[in-house]
Amino acid sequence: MTWLPFDLHPEYAVEGIPRAQLYARYGDGHVERLRDAFAALGLVYNPPPEVVPNTMRALRLTELARASDLHQPFHDRLMLAYWEEATDIGDPDELKVLAAEVGLDDGEVARVLGGDDLRDIVLGSTSQAQSIGITGIPAFVLDRRQLVLGAQPRPVFERILATLGYSPAGDRSTLDSDGERREDRTHEHDRGEHRDQPQP
Numbered sequence: 001m002t003w004l005p006f007d008l009h010p011e012y013a014v015e016g017i018p019r020a021q022l023y024a025r026y027g028d029g030h031v032e033r034l035r036d037a038f039a040a041l042g043l044v045y046n047p048p049p050e051v052v053p054n055t056m057r058a059l060r061l062t063e064l065a066r067a068s069d070l071h072q073p074f075h076d077r078l079m080l081a082y083w084e085e086a087t088d089i090g091d092p093d094e095l096k097v098l099a100a101e102v103g104l105d106d107g108e109v110a111r112v113l114g115g116d117d118l119r120d121i122v123l124g125s126t127s128q129a130q131s132i133g134i135t136g137i138p139a140f141v142l143d144r145r146q147l148v149l150g151a152q153p154r155p156v157f158e159r160i161l162a163t164l165g166y167s168p169a170g171d172r173s174t175l176d177s178d179g180e181r182r183e184d185r186t187h188e189h190d191r192g193e194h195r196d197q198p199q200p
Contacts, residue, residue, distance in 0.1 A: 003075055005059040005122040006129050006137055012054040016090050022052045044084040053082075053090030060118040061095055065104055073102040 023030055031045075038045035058078055065074035077098050081087035087094050092113045099109045112118060129139065133147060140148040140157075143164050148157065 003062075003071070004129070005062060005125045006134065006139070007056060007059065007122055007126045008137055009054070010056075012052070014054050014056075014090070016051040016053040016088070019048070019050055019052050038083075046084050046086050047082055048086045048088045051088055051090070053088050055090060056119070056122065057092060057095055057113060058089045059122045060112055060116075061099060061104070061109065063118040063121045064108060064112050065099075065102070068104060068108075070102050070104060074099065074104065077102055 035045045062071060062075055062078070065071045078089055081094070081098055082089050087098070089095060089098070095113065096106070096109055100106060132141070134149070136149070138151055142148060142157075142160060143166075145164060146160055148160060
């Protein structure tokens with residue numbers, strides 16, 4: 001799977017928005033429902049309680065990590081920090097700590113955070129995603145043929161992958177029309193406020 005950046009809320013101030021403002025959109029019980037949904041999957045719902053970050057800085061750093069062959073570990077570290085450790089991943093100081101943990105070069109990190117480097121990559125990926133109908137996250141493009149919007153249960157993906165010729169669970173190859181196996185490629189466009197650059 002290849003994670004690609006998606007700038008979901010370019011209108012957010014650079015310091016983010018109050019989390020209470022986000023929760024107000026969803027009404028009473030929203031937090032409890034999210035905690036219960038996460039717990040049912042063995043996950044922890046504990047984002048930063050006061051702020052919903054603007055994640056453009058984090059998205060730009062993930063592209064620096066991609067160029068350094070560290071995208072997956074940095075992506076995973078961001079997710080853990082945001083969802084379980086209540087870390088504001090819009091805060092440059094917090095990002096420097098997380099980047100150092102996975103081995104990103106301190107000088108390169110400072111350069112990216114000090115300017116707009118790699119912003120064009122994030123915006124280009126966002127524009128490309130929007131051009132194929134992606135308006136939010138998560139969104140998945142399976143085998144470059146099928147778009148799946150939203151956080152769908154596993155059976156939905158299994159049915160779609162089966163229609164694409166994907167082999168049974170445990171075998172990550174697919175069958176071409178002539179019966180030859182080929183590698184399956186799954187792409188996800190994500191941004192910064194969900195389970196990659198997060199959200200509620």
